Amino acid sequence: RKEVEQDPGPFNVPEGATVAFNCTYSNSASQSFFWYRQDCRKEPKLLMSVYSSGNEDGRFTAQLNRASQYISLLIRDSKLSDSATYLCVVNLNTGGFKTIFGAGTRLFVKA
Amino acid sequence: SAVISQKPSRDICQRGTSLTIQCQVDSQVTMMFWYRQQPGQSLTLIATANQGSEATYESGFVIDKFPISRPNLTFSTLTVSNMSPEDSSIYLCSVVYRGEQYFGPGTRLTVT
Numbered sequence: 001r002k003e004v005e006q007d008p009g010p011f012n013v014p015e016g017a018t019v020a021f022n023c024t025y026s027n028s029a030s031q032s033f034f035w036y037r038q039d040c041r042k043e044p045k046l047l048m049s050v051y052s053s054g055n056e057d058g059r060f061t062a063q064l065n066r067a068s069q070y071i072s073l074l075i076r077d078s079k080l081s082d083s084a085t086y087l088c089v090v091n092l093n094t095g096g097f098k099t100i101f102g103a104g105t106r107l108f109v110k111a
Numbered sequence: 112s113a114v115i116s117q118k119p120s121r122d123i124c125q126r127g128t129s130l131t132i133q134c135q136v137d138s139q140v141t142m143m144f145w146y147r148q149q150p151g152q153s154l155t156l157i158a159t160a161n162q163g164s165e166a167t168y169e170s171g172f173v174i175d176k177f178p179i180s181r182p183n184l185t186f187s188t189l190t191v192s193n194m195s196p197e198d199s200s201i202y203l204c205s206v207v208y209r210g211e212q213y214f215g216p217g218t219r220l221t222v223t
Contacts, residue, residue, distance in 0.1 A: 045214070046212065087153060097159075099156075099212060101153040103153045
């Protein structure tokens with residue numbers, strides 16, 4: 001079983017749609033959680049951190065359920081520019097800094 | 112934020128040769144990492160580059176194949192040695208700066 005598993009993609013949605021990505025992690029020592037965005041042929045960039053209380057940044061909402069070891073990302077009112085791969089990322093509390101990346105979910109937003 | 116540059120941005124190499132990738136950061140950072148991302152795959156950590164000491168390698172990666180240097184807090188190199196087509200991948204340098212992880216633009220390596 002992979003340490004971080006994400007929805008298989010790709011997701012094809014029209015502009016304006018709401019889309020949700022799910023992610024589960026297996027290591028209970030996981031300490032912090034993130035969503036990264038990776039555009040084609042570019043490096044990953046931090047989209048947002050994920051907190052137990054949930055957090056929102058404009059059209060993006062991230063949720064964390066530690067009991068279920070589940071993370072989600074909701075994108076409202078999708079834009080063409082949201083087309084990218086979204087990576088679920090978990091940082092382990094191992095005494096050092098170790099991040100585990102999910103395989104990513106590809107999103108295509110079409111006009 | 113931390114700005115990371117990598118050189119070369121891409122290369123095509125023959126099997127059996129070696130390539131050294133450079134990573135430069137615009138700020139002093141303690142934690143610096145090297146990742147590999149194969150086509151359609153997510154990122155896999157190769158090693159943590161430790162300043163002033165030997166790098167710490169992840170399972171499946173060894174120093175003889177991927178020697179790493181970290182002479183100071185802003186620079187590191189990764190060498191891909193005795194390359195084979197299976198080494199074709201994107202290699203990314205990454206740092207943690209003020210609690211946030213940043214990535215370089217990557218080096219796209221093709222081994223023929």
